[in-house]
Amino acid sequence: SLEKRHKFWETQPVGQFKDIGDTSLPEGPIEPPTPLSEVKQDPYNLPNLYEWINCDISSEEMCSEVYSLLANNYVEDDENMFRFNYSKEFLRWALQPPGYFRSWHIGVRVKSSKKLVAFITGIPAKIRVRDEVVNMAEINFLCVHKKLRSKRLAPVMIKEVTRRVHLENIWQAAYTAGVVLPTPIASCQYWHRSLNPKKLIDVGFSRLGARMTMSRTIKLYKLPESTVTPGFRKMEIHDVPAVTRLLRNYLSQFVVAPDFDENDVEHWLLPEENVVDSYLVESSETHEVTDFCSFYTLPSTILGNQNYSTLKAAYSFYNVSTKTPLLQLMNDALIVAKRRDYDVFNALDLMQNESFLKELKFGPGDGKLHYYLYNYRVRQALKPSQLGLVLL
Numbered sequence: 414s415l416e417k418r419h420k421f422w423e424t425q426p427v428g429q430f431k432d433i434g435d436t437s438l439p440e441g442p443i444e445p446p447t448p449l450s451e452v453k454q455d456p457y458n459l460p461n462l463y464e465w466i467n468c469d470i471s472s473e474e475m476c477s478e479v480y481s482l483l484a485n486n487y488v489e490d491d492e493n494m495f496r497f498n499y500s501k502e503f504l505r506w507a508l509q510p511p512g513y514f515r516s517w518h519i520g521v522r523v524k525s526s527k528k529l530v531a532f533i534t535g536i537p538a539k540i541r542v543r544d545e546v547v548n549m550a551e552i553n554f555l556c557v558h559k560k561l562r563s564k565r566l567a568p569v570m571i572k573e574v575t576r577r578v579h580l581e582n583i584w585q586a587a588y589t590a591g592v593v594l595p596t597p598i599a600s601c602q603y604w605h606r607s608l609n610p611k612k613l614i615d616v617g618f619s620r621l622g623a624r625m626t627m628s629r630t631i632k633l634y635k636l637p638e639s640t641v642t643p644g645f646r647k648m649e650i651h652d653v654p655a656v657t658r659l660l661r662n663y664l665s666q667f668v669v670a671p672d673f674d675e676n677d678v679e680h681w682l683l684p685e686e687n688v689v690d691s692y693l694v695e696s697s698e699t700h701e702v703t704d705f706c707s708f709y710t711l712p713s714t715i716l717g718n719q720n721y722s723t724l725k726a727a728y729s730f731y732n733v734s735t736k737t738p739l740l741q742l743m744n745d746a747l748i749v750a751k752r753r754d755y756d757v758f759n760a761l762d763l764m765q766n767e768s769f770l771k772e773l774k775f776g777p778g779d780g781k782l783h784y785y786l787y788n789y790r791v792r793q794a795l796k797p798s799q800l801g802l803v804l805l
């Protein structure tokens with residue numbers, strides 16, 4: 414858009430607003446790699462009082478410091494009623510996938526007090542864009558303490574993680590944000606399915622529908638006690654090869670998607686209590702794995718409510734249906750989430766999610782999640798249904 418100046422982002426190898434619609438620009442890397450000897454060897458300068466620190470997320474103490482910084486200063490919804498409350502076990506899962514670099518878990522702390530005041534992370538990921546599998550960094554958890562906002566610290570954090578990623582000979586990145594920056598490759602709407610409507614209305618997450626009573630609303634969202642699909646069960650370690658085959662095949666239909674191998678599937682999709690849940694459908698006669706669904710656990714702190722402090726939310730992760738209708742598979746996921754006491758089940762309208770959202774009584778959220786690639790141009794913005802990548 415013409416009026417907004419992006420003084421930092423205009424200096425970066427990303428799609429610029431002025432280039433939107435210019436289909437003469439080739440798809441692919443915007444800048445070539447730099448010879449490693451020419452990559453800046455030393456960290457960017459921070460304001461005097463602060464210093465860089467590599468955050469060893471496996472250290473209980475450091476993980477607690479990161480947890481607290483995020484719990485108090487990370488993403489809030491537009492009405493500042495909720496703030497993401499990523500758990501420590503979730504952060505260890507999100508930041509230590511196969512091949513991760515501790516040097517990409519970057520903190521800024523006050524030299525005198527050693528207080529952590531800012532954070533940004535990268536993890537390595539193979540991302541396919543059309544027919545190209547590109548080694549990328551997935552950037553996440555960018556956070557500056559509320560007291561240090563609007564001091565242009567974020568651009569320094571971004572340049573420092575970029576420098577450290579370059580040192581590993583990686584030149585592209587993927588990231589998402591609720592804010593519009595130069596320039597989204599896709600924008601997804603998020604949707605919410607009430608599981609505990611009474612609590613959601615009490616905390617102001619939802620409002621009672623017009624001409625609706627509370628008892629009528631509870632009845633509207635009621636779910637069966639047990640799942641309906643024969644052979645529906647939790648994923649186990651021995652399922653990794655079959656799930657990898659099923660998922661790789663399914664994701665091949667999307668323009669942008671992760672290129673998961675068996676090690677990735679074991680890390681990202683094997684169930685871990687309070688972090689990620691995965692279920693599959695095994696045919697009773699052929700023992701073939703025909704379908705798969707998964708969701709991750711990301712609570713939000715409820716800001717300023719006397720009766721409740723936490724919203725327990727499940728987020729749709731990767732789902733594959735080849736035999737069981739996706740509608741039925743996702744309804745079973747809702748049933749499991751309800752039984753496990755989640756308050757709400759969230760989903761983006763990417764992949765084939767559009768096909769079940771309305772029918773399973775999801776309501777549209779109040780914003781969008783924008784997807785970005787760094788140093789990789791995509792000719793024209795993708796539809797959500799062309800996107801097969803879920804970032805945490």
Ligand SMILES: CCCCCCCCCCCCCC(=O)CSCCNC(=O)CCNC(=O)[C@H](O)C(C)(C)COP(=O)(O)OP(=O)(O)OC[C@H]1O[C@@H](n2cnc3c(N)ncnc32)[C@H](O)[C@@H]1OP(=O)(O)O
Pocket residue numbers: 418419420421422423486487488489550552553554555556557558561562563564565566567568571574575578579583584585586588589590591592594787788
């Ligand atoms: C090859 C490898 C490449 C790796 C790197 C790839 C790129 C990775 C990019 C990172 C991906 C992260 C993904 C991710 O973590 C998921 S999105 C969640 C980001 N975090 C939050 O929203 C937490 C709460 N907010 C904050 O902590 C601060 O407001 C932050 C730190 C967000 C900005 O701190 P601040 O004190 O409010 O602002 P200044 O320091 O004064 O800086 C202002 C500049 O920052 C630009 N800005 C604002 N929000 C941004 C955002 N979410 N992404 C990118 N840029 C963002 C803004 O446009 C402006 O630049 P401009 O003047 O050009 O417009």
Ligand SMILES: CN(C)Cc1n[nH]c2ccc(-c3ccc(F)cc3OCCn3ccnc3)cc12
Pocket residue numbers: 488489490491495496497553554589590591603604713728759760761778780781782804805
């Ligand atoms: C993805 N990952 C990078 C975290 C992240 N950053 N910025 C965001 C903006 C929206 C969503 C999001 C994604 C899916 C979804 F179903 C609901 C969402 O937000 C609801 C509004 N909200 C924000 C905070 N608490 C509640 C995530 C994120």
